[in-house]
Amino acid sequence: MTTSVTAPLLEVRDLGVDFDIGGGQLHAVRGVSFALHARDRLGIVGESGCGKSTVVLAMMGLLPPNAEVSGQILLNGVDILAGGDSSMRPHRWCDISMVFQGAMNAFNPVRTVGDQIAEPIRMHRKASRRDADDRVAELLDMVGIPAARAARYPHEFSGGMRQRAALAMALACGPKVLLADEPTTALDVIVQAEILQLLRRVSDDLGVALVFISHDLPAVAQVTERVAVMYAGRMVEEAPVARLVSAPRHPYTAALLAAIPRPRAAATVRSIPGEPPRLDTPVVGCAFAPRCPSAAEVCRITEPTNTVDGDAVVACHCATPAGLPR
Amino acid sequence: MVASPSGERAVSAPTRRGTARRLVTGNRQTVAGLCALGVFAVVALLAPVIAPTPVNTGFSNGFAAPTAAHPLGLDGGGFDVLSRLVHGAQTSLLVGLIAALVGMVIGGTVGFAAGYFGGRTDGVLMRITDYFLVIPDIPLMIVAAAVFGQSLTNIMIVIGLVYWASTARLIRAQVMSVRQRTFVTRVEAMGASPLFVLTRHVVPQVTPLLVANTVLMVANAIFAETYISFLGLGDPSVMSWGRMIQDALDQGAVVAGAWWVVLPPGLAVTLVVLAATIAGQGMEDTLNPRLKVGHLAVRRFRVRPLHGALGRP
Numbered sequence: 001m002t003t004s005v006t007a008p009l010l011e012v013r014d015l016g017v018d019f020d021i022g023g024g025q026l027h028a029v030r031g032v033s034f035a036l037h038a039r040d041r042l043g044i045v046g047e048s049g050c051g052k053s054t055v056v057l058a059m060m061g062l063l064p065p066n067a068e069v070s071g072q073i074l075l076n077g078v079d080i081l082a083g084g085d086s087s088m089r090p091h092r093w094c095d096i097s098m099v100f101q102g103a104m105n106a107f108n109p110v111r112t113v114g115d116q117i118a119e120p121i122r123m124h125r126k127a128s129r130r131d132a133d134d135r136v137a138e139l140l141d142m143v144g145i146p147a148a149r150a151a152r153y154p155h156e157f158s159g160g161m162r163q164r165a166a167l168a169m170a171l172a173c174g175p176k177v178l179l180a181d182e183p184t185t186a187l188d189v190i191v192q193a194e195i196l197q198l199l200r201r202v203s204d205d206l207g208v209a210l211v212f213i214s215h216d217l218p219a220v221a222q223v224t225e226r227v228a229v230m231y232a233g234r235m236v237e238e239a240p241v242a243r244l245v246s247a248p249r250h251p252y253t254a255a256l257l258a259a260i261p262r263p264r265a266a267a268t269v270r271s272i273p274g275e276p277p278r279l280d281t282p283v284v285g286c287a288f289a290p291r292c293p294s295a296a297e298v299c300r301i302t303e304p305t306n307t308v309d310g311d312a313v314v315a316c317h318c319a320t321p322a323g324l325p326r
Numbered sequence: 327m328v329a330s331p332s333g334e335r336a337v338s339a340p341t342r343r344g345t346a347r348r349l350v351t352g353n354r355q356t357v358a359g360l361c362a363l364g365v366f367a368v369v370a371l372l373a374p375v376i377a378p379t380p381v382n383t384g385f386s387n388g389f390a391a392p393t394a395a396h397p398l399g400l401d402g403g404g405f406d407v408l409s410r411l412v413h414g415a416q417t418s419l420l421v422g423l424i425a426a427l428v429g430m431v432i433g434g435t436v437g438f439a440a441g442y443f444g445g446r447t448d449g450v451l452m453r454i455t456d457y458f459l460v461i462p463d464i465p466l467m468i469v470a471a472a473v474f475g476q477s478l479t480n481i482m483i484v485i486g487l488v489y490w491a492s493t494a495r496l497i498r499a500q501v502m503s504v505r506q507r508t509f510v511t512r513v514e515a516m517g518a519s520p521l522f523v524l525t526r527h528v529v530p531q532v533t534p535l536l537v538a539n540t541v542l543m544v545a546n547a548i549f550a551e552t553y554i555s556f557l558g559l560g561d562p563s564v565m566s567w568g569r570m571i572q573d574a575l576d577q578g579a580v581v582a583g584a585w586w587v588v589l590p591p592g593l594a595v596t597l598v599v600l601a602a603t604i605a606g607q608g609m610e611d612t613l614n615p616r617l618k619v620g621h622l623a624v625r626r627f628r629v630r631p632l633h634g635a636l637g638r639p
Contacts, residue, residue, distance in 0.1 A: 060515050063517050065445075092517035105508035120516040
């Protein structure tokens with residue numbers, strides 16, 4: 001459990017991202033906060049467009065120029081957002097690195113895989129070619145790829161191997177925090193399971209804190225200890241996996257869980273009626289209220305605040321009391 | 327060995343060396359064009375050896391028909407046509423190559439900068455490019471020749487300055503598309519400088535296109551040099567195909583029925599321009615897989631058999 005008394009390795013405080021779109025603003029992320037210690041694994045789930053990837057991109061400083069970031073991202077207590085791009089740069093890949101969505105696209109097709117894994121090493125460590133090559137072999141070995149494969153081109157790798165290589169690349173500079181943005185999309189289930197296992201092992205072995213982004217709650221549950229559910233740019237619930245799955249407190253979480261198909265269950269999959277709100281106008285009240293089965297009058301007027309409930313945080317006026325299964 | 331159920335996919339995605347080789351040998355059209363250009367290059371290099379007489383050796387009988395001593399006859403001034411033709415090849419090829427390189431360097435630099443940095447840089451560079459695109463090229467060349475003097479160097483620079491704009495547009499578009507790819511974002515996430523991203527990741531992807539475009543530009547440049555010389559604005563101290571045609575016109579070769587004076591330089595220009603165009607277009611075909619699809623190809627019309635209900639194989 002993450003009830004350690006030491007200061008967290010990474011702390012995101014009240015992160016907000018607004019995009020300037022001709023004539024208005026799009027509030028992509030609002031008031032996202034979480035903390036990670038070494039070896040902590042946090043999953044972030046939510047439907048498309050809920051701001052999961054935007055959070056990750058903000059942490060890497062990769063948002064387009066029309067994005068405005070507010071809040072703090074503290075790495076060992078130092079706000080890396082404060083000094084703009086120049087204060088972010090030394091941390092990139094050395095402290096916080098990332099596995100991109102779609103490993104095929106994360107490699108330049110005209111350069112060898114080893115060459116590209118070596119890039120951050122040579123860039124940040126000023127390592128010689130030979131040292132970098134040794135490190136590449138070590139990294140590939142760690143993710144289960146024969147070192148001789150380093151001289152191959154990305155198209156000569158299978159989808160799973162490419163994803164492993166992308167992971168090796170992310171670990172090249174020994175980061176403290178690893179962000180994985182849907183690392184298992186477009187992979188078949190067996191390879192997907194291998195990659196999930198590998199992510200767990202790497203985080204345990206190297207003491208890396210992991211943020212795992214996915215829309216696949218079961219996949220997230222296999223890897224992380226805690227899960228945060230995002231809806232319309234906000235974190236609506238964050239709790240340990242077991243507790244979130246067995247006793248969801250936010251109605252959206254409960255609806256998400258109900259929407260997971262279960263092979264042997266007789267019940268049909270329940271979808272959530274309606275659509276997520278538009279993010280280019282300020283949301284009044286709870287963003288989920290129009291689709292919420294248990295919405296009360298207060299939900300449409302005031303936005304719920306984050307309520308800490310033991311080891312969970314939930315943002316709902318009528319959250320189901322802890323421990324009571326819905 | 328990691329056993330992966332999806333296995334190795336035999337997709338022939340381009341490798342760097344592979345692309346370079348494919349660019350030159352991947353298309354029969356390219357090979358034919360480059361071979362023809364090679365023949366002209368050899369002739370130009372060996373001009374002093376091949377030419378039956380030195381270029382400025384005059385003979386008395388103007389418009390003498392071809393004989394064994396003068397395989398292409400004599401022109402109105404009594405000069406050996408074959409000698410002038412092979413020496414003219416030197417000028418034409420040199421101007422074509424250098425002017426195309428000038429255009430490639432300027433157009434490439436502008437295109438890479440505009441495409442990569444975007445925003446205001448792109449805006450400023452593209453407005454300048456637009457300006458060069460709308461300047462009518464022949465009047466510009468005439469003015470430049472008149473103002474800066476009729477030297478070969480000036481002609482090469484002027485032709486390069488006229489033709490860089492379209493290259494810049496092309497390269498910019500390609501760079502913008504590469505820039506959007508995830509691997510560029512990934513390298514930026516590593517904290518790489520723009521120069522690193524450009525030289526290591528963007529340039530290798532776009533260079534084959536730049537090369538193909540430059541070969542096409544050689545054809546334009548040779549043609550431009552020919553008409554500049556024909557208009558009498560070429561370097562008077564060197565022989566060129568355009569000047570041969572101009573001399574023939576001045577001396578009334580057509581009226582005199584001396585076809586051997588007019589035809590060789592005209593044919594030579596046509597063949598060189600054709601060879602460069604064929605080579606360049608062949609390279610374009612190799613690089614652009616869309617051109618291989620029948621209904622998308624601009625030049626090669628081929629109806630491919632449809633597979634399956636939606637025409638997908």
